[in-house]
Amino acid sequence: MNRANWGGMAAILVSCFTCLPAWGQGQSTVEGIWEGAVVYAPAELEVEQAVELFQDSRGVLAGLIDVPVKPIEDEPLSAVRFDGRRISWELRRDTGTFRYEGTLSDDGNEISGQYFERGKTFPFWLRRTDPAAVKPARAQPALHTLSVTGRELKERFNADAGKVRLVMLLSPG
Amino acid sequence: MYCTVSARVAQRYVLDKISDERLRVYVVWGPYKERETEADARFAAAFVPDPRATHFWTETPAPGELFNEPLKPLGLGPHSAWDSFLVYAPESRWGESPPPPTHFMHRNVEGKALNGVRLLEQVRDLLPAQDKEGKLPHSRAPGEENR
Numbered sequence: 001m002n003r004a005n006w007g008g009m010a011a012i013l014v015s016c017f018t019c020l021p022a023w024g025q026g027q028s029t030v031e032g033i034w035e036g037a038v039v040y041a042p043a044e045l046e047v048e049q050a051v052e053l054f055q056d057s058r059g060v061l062a063g064l065i066d067v068p069v070k071p072i073e074d075e076p077l078s079a080v081r082f083d084g085r086r087i088s089w090e091l092r093r094d095t096g097t098f099r100y101e102g103t104l105s106d107d108g109n110e111i112s113g114q115y116f117e118r119g120k121t122f123p124f125w126l127r128r129t130d131p132a133a134v135k136p137a138r139a140q141p142a143l144h145t146l147s148v149t150g151r152e153l154k155e156r157f158n159a160d161a162g163k164v165r166l167v168m169l170l171s172p173g
Numbered sequence: 174m175y176c177t178v179s180a181r182v183a184q185r186y187v188l189d190k191i192s193d194e195r196l197r198v199y200v201v202w203g204p205y206k207e208r209e210t211e212a213d214a215r216f217a218a219a220f221v222p223d224p225r226a227t228h229f230w231t232e233t234p235a236p237g238e239l240f241n242e243p244l245k246p247l248g249l250g251p252h253s254a255w256d257s258f259l260v261y262a263p264e265s266r267w268g269e270s271p272p273p274p275t276h277f278m279h280r281n282v283e284g285k286a287l288n289g290v291r292l293l294e295q296v297r298d299l300l301p302a303q304d305k306e307g308k309l310p311h312s313r314a315p316g317e318e319n320r
Contacts, residue, residue, distance in 0.1 A: 043186060043289035045178055069177050069220065139222035143215055146201060146229035150236035153199055154267045156227055160197045164299045165261040166292075167274070168183060169237040169254055170176035172202045172217035173209035 030082050030104060030111070031055065036126035038115045051089075051126060053080065063089055087111060100124060175280075176256060177217045179287050183258065186289025188223040193300055195263070198226040205234040205255040243273040248282055256280045258287055260295045275299060 030053050037046040049067045056062040063077035077089040085104040090097050102113025102124065115124040146152050157165060180200060188198065200221055202214035211230050218228040231237070240254035249257075259274035266272065276295040278287045 043182065043291075044287050045175070046182060046185075047178055048181065069174050069181065071216075138219055140215070141218045141222060141226065141228050143202075143211070143218055143228050143230050146203075146231040146236050148231070148233050148235045150239050150271075153201065153229060153236060154271075156197075156199060157261075157267045157271075161266055162263050163195045163197045164193075164263055164296055165265070166183070166187070166196070166198045166296060167240075167259040167261070168180060168198065168200045169240065169257050169259075170180055170200060170202055170217070171204070171206040171209050171255065172177065172213035173174075173204075173206050 029108070030061070030087055032131060033129045034111060034126035035129050036111075036124060038122050038124045040122050049126075050129075051077070065091055087113075102126070177220055179256075179258075179280075180217065181220045182287060182289045183292060184221045184223060187293050187296055188221070188225065190293055191296060191300070194225070195300060196225055196296065198223065199229065200226055201229045201231060201237060203231045203234055203237050203255065205237060205253060240271050243271050244277060244279075247273060247277055248285065249277075249279065250282065252279060252281050254279075258292060260292070260299065262299050 032053060034051045034053070035048070037048045039046050047067060047069060049065060051063055051065050053061065053063045061080045061082055063080050064074045065077055066073050066075075072091075075091060075093075078092050080089040081087065082104075086101070087104060088099065088101045090099045092098075096118060099116040100113065101116070102111040104111055109128045110125065112123070112125040115122045144152060153167075157167075183198075188196075198221070200218065202217060203209070211232075214228070214230040221228070229236075234253070234255060237255045238253060240257070240259065241249065244254050244257070244259075257277055257279040260276040261272065262275045265274075277285065278292065279285045280287065
C-alpha cells in the first residue's frame, strides 16, 4: 500500500513510539497494515485483501483497502469506527456499499468478523503484518503460448514424469 | 475473477504448504468464458508465483478440451474440462491423449468443487513420505479452525 502522506504518518508513529507496546505484545491500537480474506466458501472461494488503518491528517481513523484479484488498490474506506474492540468500515463503490464489522482479538493482532455484501453475510479475517517486513515485489511468471494441439503442455508433462503433477484449466477473466 | 481466486486457493493451500520439488503445476489460461485475453492471463498468472508452476496461454479452448474424454469416466458429464484441477500420480504419462487424472475437481460437477483442504490431501497422498508436513494456511473460516 502506498500512501501520499506516509511521511506524516511516520512522524506520528515516531512521536508516539515510546508510548506504544512492542510489536506482538498485546497492541490495543488498530493502526497498521492487515492482511487476510473474505471467506465466501472455506478453502474454495476466499478473496484475499489488505487493509491499512491509520490516523489521517485530522487525527481521524481512516483506511485504505487492496483487493488484488478485482483489482482494487488503495481505495479509501468510509465510516471507519473503532470502539473498544469493535471495529467497522465501509467500502463504497459504484456497485454498492460493502460493510465490514469485526472484533479485535485480545492480543491485538487479528480482526475477525462479518462482511456484508448485497444482503449476504460472509466471515472475514485479517492479521496484522509485521510493520518492519518489506513486502516482496510481486513476481510475474513467464507465460508460454500453448498451441491448439496442447503439444507444449504434453512435452512438459512427460518431461516431468516421476513427479506429482497438478494441471489447472482456468479462465483468467 | 472466480478462476483467479481458485488458482490463488491452490497456491495458498497446496503450493505454500508443500515445498517438495517433486511437485509440478501447469496452469493453462484460456478464453473459455468470454473474451479473455493474454493480458488477462498475465495478470492472473501473478497469483500463482510458485517457481514449480508453468503458465500457458491458449487463444483457443481446444487444448483444455483435450481433457474432456479422459474426465468423462470420472464424472465430468456434459461439462467442459475447463475450470478444473487435475492431480496426476508420478507414473502418469501423456500418450495419444491426456491420461485420466488420479483426482479432479471441477466447479460444476457435483461433489467435485474445488476445496483447498482436499486438494492438499490429494497431492500429499501421491507424494512419497518425504514431504507430508504441509499445514493449512491461516483461516478463520467456519470449520477450519480445528483441521
